[in-house]
Amino acid sequence: MSSILEIADFRAEGLRIGGAKVRTARTIDVINPYSGERVGTVGMASVEDVRRAMDIAKAYVPTLSRYERSAILNRAAALLRERTDEASNIITTESGLSKKDSIYEIGRVADVLNFGANEALRDDGQVFSCDLTPHGKKRKVITTRDPLLGVITAITPFNHPMNQVAHKVVPSVATNNRMVLKPSEKVPLSAYYFADLLYEAGLPVEMLQVVTGDPREIADELLIHPHVDLITFTGGVAIGKYIASKAGYRRMVLELGGNDPLIVMDDADLDKASDLAVQGSYKNSGQRCTAVKRMLVHEKVAAEFTERVVAKTKAWRYGDPMDKTNEMGTVIDEAAARHFEKVVNEAVAQGARLLVGNAREGALYSPTVVDRVRPEMTLVREETFGPVSPIMTFKDIDEAIRMSNGTAFGLSSGICTNRLDDATRFAKELQVGTVNLWEVPGYRIELTPFGGIKDSGLGYKEGVQEAIKSFTNCKTFTLPW
Known part of the structure; x- marks a missing residue:
């Protein structure tokens, strides 16, 4: 089989923690499935690295307006569409997916960004009148959706290297949340590329940390760290059920397998x-x-x-x-x-x-x-x-x-x-x-609800609108009216 990458295309990536590209003593090789070449390396995070990412995320208080969040996501979409060939090459070389499929995936990722930008502008509150029954009062109930108090852990699989990441990260940005992302160690280069795109578009670095590593070493810390409020995972049933057994009193979004x-x-x-x-x-x-x-x-x-x-x-x-x-x-x-x-x-x-x-x-x-x-x-x-x-x-x-x-x-x-x-x-x-x-x-x-029942999933559905609901807390405020 012929060589695909020239040496100039080799990507040596560090963790993304607090805005720094953190180099680690240990690294993970990224191998092209078709050529067998080593196309990149990524840092291998320790438990201490994960804890530091969690602490930085938890300490940060996002203050982006709806307009600012929308502008960041739209800007990232425009940058990605301009760089379709470059971005799709990364997907293809680390996953073995055809260029036809990887170019299509880039279009889907840009759609997720644009849909997220639109949803960030949408007023998601409701108003309820309270004088609807004989014993009612002349009051109004107004609902708002607030970001989670803690950190979101996101764990993504190999099969859509960038789009799976986008479906976790974009709703988090749209709702002013903070996320620690662990992409699949088989296809991590796409996730780092996507994170850098968002930073370039203006996302505060504290709102998204990216760590790669051996799941056997760092997965439990991502699940049980006291700062974690929600775990969103896409992947196999066995791992999904393991996450459910470890998560305890935390919100979960588990999108698992199918036999369609x-x-x-x-x-x-x-x-x-x-x-x-x-x-x-x-x-x-x-x-x-x-x-x-x-x-x-x-x-x-x-x-x-x-x-x-x-x-x-x-x-x-x-x-x-x-x-x-x-x-x-x-x-x-x-x-x-x-x-x-x-x-x-x-x-x-x-x-x-x-x-x-x-x-x-x-x-x-x-x-x-x-x-x-x-x-x-x-x-x-x-x-x-x-x-x-x-x-x-x-x-x-x-x-x-x-x-x-x-x-x-x-x-x-x-x-x-x-x-x-x-x-x-x-x-x-x-x-x-x-x-x-x-x-x-x-x-x-990318906007519509997506998810399954039985062994195919547990909790809220995915899709930009549904994820935004699951990534927020609903608060009600009542007042005389």
């Missing part, structure tokens, strides 16, 4: 449905909590649908992430690719049929289609976080709903049908946070 279905009914336009199937499975290398993880297809159309999915999968270009003609790059590392290979082989050994793919070279894993899949197979019972399309069949809508609901997850879903009665049943009966008609499960805009 694309349900194809017998009346569906199969060309359109198969387009959604491959896009939902392979965009972002299949590494999305809302990727299509299961294709539930009516038995009457399964053969034709499968044929179309196989043909479109074979046409899906993958390889060098920096090649702009490729639609897919690598997965996050070789270990992940080996896992996908393993669970597909296991399913085939149990009676599934491999139709295309399951080829691996390092962290490069080909788009893969498997049919004759059964619900008890690991491939679909657990979340397969990669570019695999498992096809399962059902006889009627009742069975489709049972199959969809028959997992521990409940994040999102996509529905392909033109019958309003079926669409309505799915909307009412699927045990998920989102039902998208004629769209991939992951479709949303």
